[in-house]
Amino acid sequence: MGQAASRTASHISQSVVKKDHAEKMGGTALYVGDYPQQDMLHGALVRSPHPHARIQDIRYPELPAGYFTVDASDVPGENIAHVVLDDSLVFADGEVFFVGDVIAMIVGPDRREAYRLARATDVVYELLPAVLTVADAQEFFFDYRYGSGDVQAAFAEADHVYEEEFETGYQEQAYLEPQGFIACFAQDGVLTLHGSLQCPYYVKAAVMKATGLGSKAVRIQQDHTGGGFGGKEAFPSILGCQVAIAAMKAAGRPVRVVFDRREDMEFTSKRHPSKSRYRAAVRDGRVTALDIDVQFDSGAFTTLSPVVLQRGIIAAPGVYRVPNLAVRGRGARTNKVPTGAFRGFGAPQTFFAIELMMEHIARDLGLEPLDFKRAQLVERGDATTTGGRYHFDVPLPQMLADVLVASDYERKRARYAEEARVRAKGACERSEEARARFRRGIGLALWFHGAGFTGSGERDIIKGRARIHKSAAGQVEVLVSQSDIGQGIKTTLAKIVACELGLPYEEIIISNPDTARVPDSGPTVASRSLMIVGELLRRAAVRLREEWREGQEQDVEEHFVEPDFLVPFDLETFSGDAYPTYAWGAAVVELQIDSLTGTNEVLGCWASLDVGTPIDQAIVLGQMEGGVLQGLGYASMEQMAADASGRIRNNSYSDYLIPSAVDVPELKVQMHVTKYPNGPYGAAGAGEVPLVGLPPAYLAAAEQALDGVRLSHIPLTAEETLKVIVR
Amino acid sequence: MKTTVTFLLNGETVTWRGDPGMKLLDLLRDELGMTEVKCGCREGECGACSVLLDGVLVNSCLVAAGRVDACAVTTLAGLRTTARFAALDKAFARHSAVQCGYCIPGMILAAEALLVRTPQPSEAEIRVAISGNLCRCTGYNAIVAAIREAAEELAGAAAAGAGADAVAGDAARDVVGAAVGAAVGDVASVAPVAPAAAPGAAALCPTALPEALELLAAKNLVPCAGGTDLLAHEYAPPAPEGSELLFVHRIGELKALRWEGDVLRIGAGLTYGELLDRSQIPEILRTAIASIAAPAVRNAGTIGGNLANASPKGDAALACFVTDCTLRLVSVHGERLVPIGAFYQGRGRTVRRPDELLVEILMPTRWTQEGRWTFEKVGGRKALAISRVSFAGLVAFDIDASPHDTDASPHGTANTEPTITHLATAFGAVADVVVRRPEIDAMLIGCALTEAQTRIPEWLATWEAALQPVRGRVSAEYRKQVCLNLARAFIERSLS
Numbered sequence A: 001m002g003q004a005a006s007r008t009a010s011h012i013s014q015s016v017v018k019k020d021h022a023e024k025m026g027g028t029a030l031y032v033g034d035y036p037q038q039d040m041l042h043g044a045l046v047r048s049p050h051p052h053a054r055i056q057d058i059r060y061p062e063l064p065a066g067y068f069t070v071d072a073s074d075v076p077g078e079n080i081a082h083v084v085l086d087d088s089l090v091f092a093d094g095e096v097f098f099v100g101d102v103i104a105m106i107v108g109p110d111r112r113e114a115y116r117l118a119r120a121t122d123v124v125y126e127l128l129p130a131v132l133t134v135a136d137a138q139e140f141f142f143d144y145r146y147g148s149g150d151v152q153a154a155f156a157e158a159d160h161v162y163e164e165e166f167e168t169g170y171q172e173q174a175y176l177e178p179q180g181f182i183a184c185f186a187q188d189g190v191l192t193l194h195g196s197l198q199c200p201y202y203v204k205a206a207v208m209k210a211t212g213l214g215s216k217a218v219r220i221q222q223d224h225t226g227g228g229f230g231g232k233e234a235f236p237s238i239l240g241c242q243v244a245i246a247a248m249k250a251a252g253r254p255v256r257v258v259f260d261r262r263e264d265m266e267f268t269s270k271r272h273p274s275k276s277r278y279r280a281a282v283r284d285g286r287v288t289a290l291d292i293d294v295q296f297d298s299g300a301f302t303t304l305s306p307v308v309l310q311r312g313i314i315a316a317p318g319v320y321r322v323p324n325l326a327v328r329g330r331g332a333r334t335n336k337v338p339t340g341a342f343r344g345f346g347a348p349q350t351f352f353a354i355e356l357m358m359e360h361i362a363r364d365l366g367l368e369p370l371d372f373k374r375a376q377l378v379e380r381g382d383a384t385t386t387g388g389r390y391h392f393d394v395p396l397p398q399m400l401a402d403v404l405v406a407s408d409y410e411r412k413r414a415r416y417a418e419e420a421r422v423r424a425k426g427a428c429e430r431s432e433e434a435r436a437r438f439r440r441g442i443g444l445a446l447w448f449h450g451a452g453f454t455g456s457g458e459r460d461i462i463k464g465r466a467r468i469h470k471s472a473a474g475q476v477e478v479l480v481s482q483s484d485i486g487q488g489i490k491t492t493l494a495k496i497v498a499c500e501l502g503l504p505y506e507e508i509i510i511s512n513p514d515t516a517r518v519p520d521s522g523p524t525v526a527s528r529s530l531m532i533v534g535e536l537l538r539r540a541a542v543r544l545r546e547e548w549r550e551g552q553e554q555d556v557e558e559h560f561v562e563p564d565f566l567v568p569f570d571l572e573t574f575s576g577d578a579y580p581t582y583a584w585g586a587a588v589v590e591l592q593i594d595s596l597t598g599t600n601e602v603l604g605c606w607a608s609l610d611v612g613t614p615i616d617q618a619i620v621l622g623q624m625e626g627g628v629l630q631g632l633g634y635a636s637m638e639q640m641a642a643d644a645s646g647r648i649r650n651n652s653y654s655d656y657l658i659p660s661a662v663d664v665p666e667l668k669v670q671m672h673v674t675k676y677p678n679g680p681y682g683a684a685g686a687g688e689v690p691l692v693g694l695p696p697a698y699l700a701a702a703e704q705a706l707d708g709v710r711l712s713h714i715p716l717t718a719e720e721t722l723k724v725i726v727r
Numbered sequence B: 001m002k003t004t005v006t007f008l009l010n011g012e013t014v015t016w017r018g019d020p021g022m023k024l025l026d027l028l029r030d031e032l033g034m035t036e037v038k039c040g041c042r043e044g045e046c047g048a049c050s051v052l053l054d055g056v057l058v059n060s061c062l063v064a065a066g067r068v069d070a071c072a073v074t075t076l077a078g079l080r081t082t083a084r085f086a087a088l089d090k091a092f093a094r095h096s097a098v099q100c101g102y103c104i105p106g107m108i109l110a111a112e113a114l115l116v117r118t119p120q121p122s123e124a125e126i127r128v129a130i131s132g133n134l135c136r137c138t139g140y141n142a143i144v145a146a147i148r149e150a151a152e153e154l155a156g157a158a159a160a161g162a163g164a165d166a167v168a169g170d171a172a173r174d175v176v177g178a179a180v181g182a183a184v185g186d187v188a189s190v191a192p193v194a195p196a197a198a199p200g201a202a203a204l205c206p207t208a209l210p211e212a213l214e215l216l217a218a219k220n221l222v223p224c225a226g227g228t229d230l231l232a233h234e235y236a237p238p239a240p241e242g243s244e245l246l247f248v249h250r251i252g253e254l255k256a257l258r259w260e261g262d263v264l265r266i267g268a269g270l271t272y273g274e275l276l277d278r279s280q281i282p283e284i285l286r287t288a289i290a291s292i293a294a295p296a297v298r299n300a301g302t303i304g305g306n307l308a309n310a311s312p313k314g315d316a317a318l319a320c321f322v323t324d325c326t327l328r329l330v331s332v333h334g335e336r337l338v339p340i341g342a343f344y345q346g347r348g349r350t351v352r353r354p355d356e357l358l359v360e361i362l363m364p365t366r367w368t369q370e371g372r373w374t375f376e377k378v379g380g381r382k383a384l385a386i387s388r389v390s391f392a393g394l395v396a397f398d399i400d401a402s403p404h405d406t407d408a409s410p411h412g413t414a415n416t417e418p419t420i421t422h423l424a425t426a427f428g429a430v431a432d433v434v435v436r437r438p439e440i441d442a443m444l445i446g447c448a449l450t451e452a453q454t455r456i457p458e459w460l461a462t463w464e465a466a467l468q469p470v471r472g473r474v475s476a477e478y479r480k481q482v483c484l485n486l487a488r489a490f491i492e493r494s495l496s
């Protein structure tokens, strides 16, 4: 941290009016669906109704004047929608692999008519066998393994061996604004796309490949984006290619595709369902070894599965010091919608498993989970699961203490245990208490979230660049590819630059990114934007301050440099520092279960989160509260599944429920601050951590309310709860 | 069939010609360019499209364009200059309550609707007021805090400037008030569309019952009350080919609420919001209605629509079943009184003839006044939840104790032991129609308390055999289990 940083760090956290506040508050901010209609053509996608089939023929209906079709035969470049690998197609080519797989697009002046024509398109299929569950999977896209110590010996020497399986379901991002793009292929040969997205340069690379156009001929702009949460990380690369190719056929007219809610919910990426088998060896009251086998349901294409899976398995042993590890992770290929990024990125699935596993072991040993966990926490200097180091303070003990006090955990835990005892006794005596309708429980969970990309992605792949432009008149503009999807990145980045330059924050210009104007500072993902790009900008601002020339136009650019303390990460062996630092979380959930109906109600939720220095207190708090509520939804009401025909029927807000304002009125978040010296003013990664550990805390509470039953999957539905009660 | 609609949009008169069954949302966004009205679901489930209709919060995706004829519509754009908006703006900024911003226009309208009526709301009231406005970003805390802070600031300003009309303004209410007062057509049309010229160009919006009945007799019409069912189905137009919508919200006879002895006559066209504002309605009905959806849906949806749409999940319908309501159907040929049990023929099917209107619901209230009742709704969350199972029960005894003191435990001797004079139970969301079987409940009627207690198992066993739930969002077994649990809890509690 430089001098300037320490000089200003104390007030960097003070909240300001967000850069985009006025236009969003006043309703003038334009989202992709808001651009005026004149001249606009609308695209409707023809999708497969089958999970796996060969396409024998595509018979388009007779098209009215002004309508045209787009399909694989129209792809000018490669028929590939590039994500991490190249297996996703722009349009199906002879075979479809999931319900919703895109075969073609019908484009024309009237949206409804385009949809009607898409529905009227007669595709002749030969049905092929489909794999719909991970259990039936024949093929795994990825199979990673890593480990440490001597697992076999540890199991041989164990006092106790435990084995359990855990499952998690889909989670849908359910951002309020569905996905969409507008593309226009102008006469000058430049193809411009703008829409709802997180990563303009991802879209650009994909569109270049599919269209065969060069870098100068493809321009991607982010519109105001109504939420992303990971859902607009990779998927826009696929939709972008489809709309781009349609625009190339549209003779200069703009083509828009905006999904309706059902199309968005059913056919865009969502969180990987998971199935994890955990075996634990325990000796002298401590976990000495973990043997973990994680399977994620990747759906039909790889999209982001490799990276989601990597993060998931690296987190699989949790926040505990376990000397012997054997971890395996696989991404199963199924004939379902490809799964992808969602806040937490693989870690919520495995933290769910390890936290409940620890809970169950503790109870079996007759210990309070709190004590059992607290005694085994990792500390600064310890090895990480991949043999890197926890280089900085691990603040969990203090955070834990904070949430215990805030939630009055220990007293409530004891009281609810007593209630359960009375119930158990009274069940024979049919006492009033035994039949009390509502049962209460309280539970906790601890977790981390690795900040930034897993492994050496920043150094080897992203190589981020951030620029500050100063006009001759002295106006300063921030030029980065970060997209503000609600998390406030425009505000926080502008604050950093303002702070270093000693300029009023209001005077710093920062717009939604446009690849024609901003350098590639990397995607807006992985809780990296503020920590990595924020620091690049801080350094650029320091330089600009030092090199400031009155009356001259200046550009200052900074490049990513890997911190020197890192143990280099090797993906082949999963060894080294997977992350430079971590965000930390501790949460307590208290709930009440209605024994007549099985419905669960959250009485309170308390979380302590450490994301380093908050660059804006209110923004960070808002991120934390929003993430925590998503985590509670994931544990409980957010239920989505494919049926026996491979279709997802929970495709509307009435069938896929997310929390409303009345569901969790008592939600309290406090911030703990451990400064990260390589982040701007001590900031680490904030975006994802709040969601990660809520499901196991929720289930731990439910287990107490349900008299210590062992639960093993989310979402916990009223129906399952009632089964437990009846049994 | 196109009709002409003239309405006030943010204080300016708009005349538009088109399909009266189109969503107001599409009219505002696509035809009039009011893109501050957001679209998140098109079926009433997110609140992003909220607007004020004659000052009342509604989801514009559930309002038919024809319905707004002669009404005042207020979008966020119509509030920007008000004092209330200024206070909200400041408070939302201070709390960074605007994240992606997509829910915000709807949130602000929900806040506006709240603050107009409840200038100093509690946190719980704020949460209820925005419970139909989903926000996926914030977790709601910042929004709730901001609304509260804005309310406090406005109250402070009002106190400081009491008497001066410019403050704390009812500026926003004035906008709406002026709009309603100005009614139709006195300002130049701002929309470049054909003025009302073609014959029969106005939407069908009768104000009196006879007129409505004549229309129904003459044409193939679909009555549209709140439209919250009719407009919620994206791929099923509210009025099928060859038919038209008949807007019934202006018919005075459908808006009446009056007593006749101990029977409450409830106008079918009363919205849930209007009913909740009336102190006279029985608590069981109030509880049922308060459990429905969220404010915007309650402000539009009507009790008549809840009965006529013949869904077994209707919450108001369940309250009507358990109280043994009678429905008054009227046509040009006369009227008939149909007991609620005889009204239904199956899911979505009733005995109503196409030329009949449901005009009133006659709710006997003797038992709701004398007895104990329960209304239980099992949904997936605390607002915006369709019943997965619902149960209502009503029981009364003849006891010497004051009939109002229904919670007093009847610890009498054999001589004074109370007798069950009435028992009614009803189960919702388990079959094609709400299940109400008076003959089963009759098993316990006339029984003295202790005798009734011994017969509970038999009563429950009969229900167990009678209930054959269908599978839906939850399994049939779950539904059955919950029904029996709730019935048992109700009867045991009532008879203890």
Ligand SMILES: Cc1cc2nc3c(=O)[nH]c(=O)nc-3n(C[C@H](O)[C@H](O)[C@H](O)COP(=O)(O)OP(=O)(O)OC[C@H]3O[C@@H](n4cnc5c(N)ncnc54)[C@H](O)[C@@H]3O)c2cc1C
Residues within 6 Å of the ligand: B043, B044, B045, B062, B222, B223, B224, B225, B226, B227, B228, B229, B230, B231, B232, B248, B254, B268, B269, B291, B292, B293, B297, B300, B301, B302, B303, B304, B305, B306, B307, B308, B309, B313, B314, B315, B316, B317, B352, B356, B357, B358, B359, B384, B385, B386, B387
């Ligand atoms: C998001 C959402 C949430 C909902 N949540 C709930 C809930 O929790 N509980 C619940 O019970 N319902 C719920 N509903 C359903 C709906 O709001 C109610 O059923 C409502 O009462 C319908 O009334 P309406 O006036 O809007 O009906 P409309 O849509 O106007 O009409 C419904 C049907 O009734 C007919 N009809 C209406 N009035 C008359 C009349 N006077 N005479 C003859 N026929 C008539 C219409 O022709 C139509 O067939 C929900 C709906 C939505 C969109």
Ligand code: FES
Residues within 6 Å of the ligand: B038, B039, B040, B041, B042, B043, B044, B045, B046, B047, B048, B049, B050, B059, B060, B061, B062
């Ligand atoms: S668009 Fe969601 S409620 Fe209208």
Ligand code: FES
Residues within 6 Å of the ligand: A176, A226, A227, A486, B097, B098, B099, B100, B101, B102, B103, B104, B134, B135, B136, B137, B138
């Ligand atoms: S701010 Fe994004 S949905 Fe509310």
